[in-house]
Amino acid sequence: MDAPVPRPNYPQLADFMCFAVYSTNLAYGRAYKAILEELGVTYTQWIAIVALWEEDHQTVGGLGEKLFLESNTLTPILKKLETLGYLHRGRDPKDERQVIVSLTDAGRALRQKGAQKTLVKATGLEPDEFRALQKAIVKLRTNLIRHAAEPTD
Amino acid sequence: MDAPVPRPNYPQLADFMCFAVYSTNLAYGRAYKAILEELGVTYTQWIAIVALWEEDHQTVGGLGEKLFLESNTLTPILKKLETLGYLHRGRDPKDERQVIVSLTDAGRALRQKGAQKTLVKATGLEPDEFRALQKAIVKLRTNLIRHAAEPTD
DNA sequence: CCCATATAAATCGGATGCGATTAAATCGGA
DNA sequence: TCCGATTTAATCGCATCCGATTTATATGGG
CATH class of the missing domain: 1.10.10.10 (Winged helix-like DNA-binding domain superfamily/Winged helix DNA-binding domain)
Structure with missing residues (x-):
């Protein structure tokens, strides 16, 4: 073996x-x-x-x-x-x-x-969790877009 | 007007x-x-x-x-x-x-x-933030998949 | 053994995303 | 004014994604 x-x-x-x-x-x-x-x-x-x-x-x-x-x-x-x-x-x-x-x-x-017709319930998240996660993802998106726009380093 | x-x-x-x-x-x-x-x-x-x-x-x-x-x-x-x-x-x-x-x-x-070649830095997140957000998104994914599999209510 | 059923992958058509290019209209400096 | 540069949509080709179907193989009850 x-x-x-x-x-x-x-x-x-x-x-x-x-x-x-x-x-x-x-x-x-x-x-x-x-x-x-x-x-x-x-x-x-x-x-x-x-x-x-x-x-x-x-x-x-x-x-x-x-x-x-x-x-x-x-x-x-x-x-x-x-x-x-x-x-x-x-x-x-x-x-x-x-x-x-x-x-x-x-x-x-x-x-x-x-x-x-909404999927809020399907996320299984509490309202506070939902808002926090949504904001965190948007922050990630913003950072990624900034990265893509900057000259490569 | x-x-x-x-x-x-x-x-x-x-x-x-x-x-x-x-x-x-x-x-x-x-x-x-x-x-x-x-x-x-x-x-x-x-x-x-x-x-x-x-x-x-x-x-x-x-x-x-x-x-x-x-x-x-x-x-x-x-x-x-x-x-x-x-x-x-x-x-x-x-x-x-x-x-x-x-x-x-x-x-x-x-x-x-x-x-x-990784984009970890491009996320602009601290390691703890990164891990927490990644886990939260996976949890969201799991919940959405469960929802889609369940009979419509 | 036979055949209906089930399973796994592939095929096909429709709807994005996107890089690259094109067409049309506007702008702006000589 | 004139003409090249810029701006805005649109077009085209390629690569997913997905619903629906098809093909090939395996399974199981009689």
Whole structure:
């Protein structure tokens, strides 16, 4: 029988922060499935509608800043939501480069329909825990974005 | 001038736990970009290699359990990694339904090359904070998975 | 032994993300 | 004014993710 080959003892995948975030994002997608099926939209489509409810008549770029997405991802999603009748897209007459996105009545109605359906209970967290964890994750996000923007060192 | 239309005051997208996780996952992907380019693999390809380093000769299903992915996602990725020379795929002679995946020498070398490159500092978190947040996110993931598995209530 | 059932992986189509590029409009300095 | 640089969306190709189905193999009751 061979002697075991000595190997470096690297940190386990289960302890990676990136993997915790990655796999929890997958888990959220699966947990959300039933709600999103009822609403008839995907997750990304849904957060676009939520963001537009909070601030209507946004440009694609402005909406993208809030969703952390760029036009290459957002444009097809917004076009799809337009064909579904939930929003309107139109060039800004003041600056024809920009496209203004606005919710339709159907889009606002969908936002309200979805407002009741939440996964807060599914997190199994107490309100204080929930808020603290949410803030900690956002802080992590902020730090990662700062890191990506800085020159490599 | 019109009076403002009264609207329900829903929670802000910025306070959604799901969106914190979703957007932090995007941020991780962007922060990882430089490292992954050096390694010449994508994020999902990389975690597959890390998981195989920890336990070699796994079935597609077993690997999928650890990565929270199923064969429909994993199979194309493993085929790609095979063409890149980082792993070997072969049917289990004991049960021809199963495919056993094993790292090649090149795959192990890649794992070692990537071991030095980490984003721990980019999180901007102290070691205690880091561990606590990582555990809290994993707990959230566990709760979400339990919720998705339970009959709808 | 036979065949219905179960299991594992693969396949296929739709919807993101994203790097790279393109097209159109605006800006700004000579 | 003119034209190159900048800005904003959109387009394109590749790599996930996932629901649904298919294929191949294994299992078990009669």
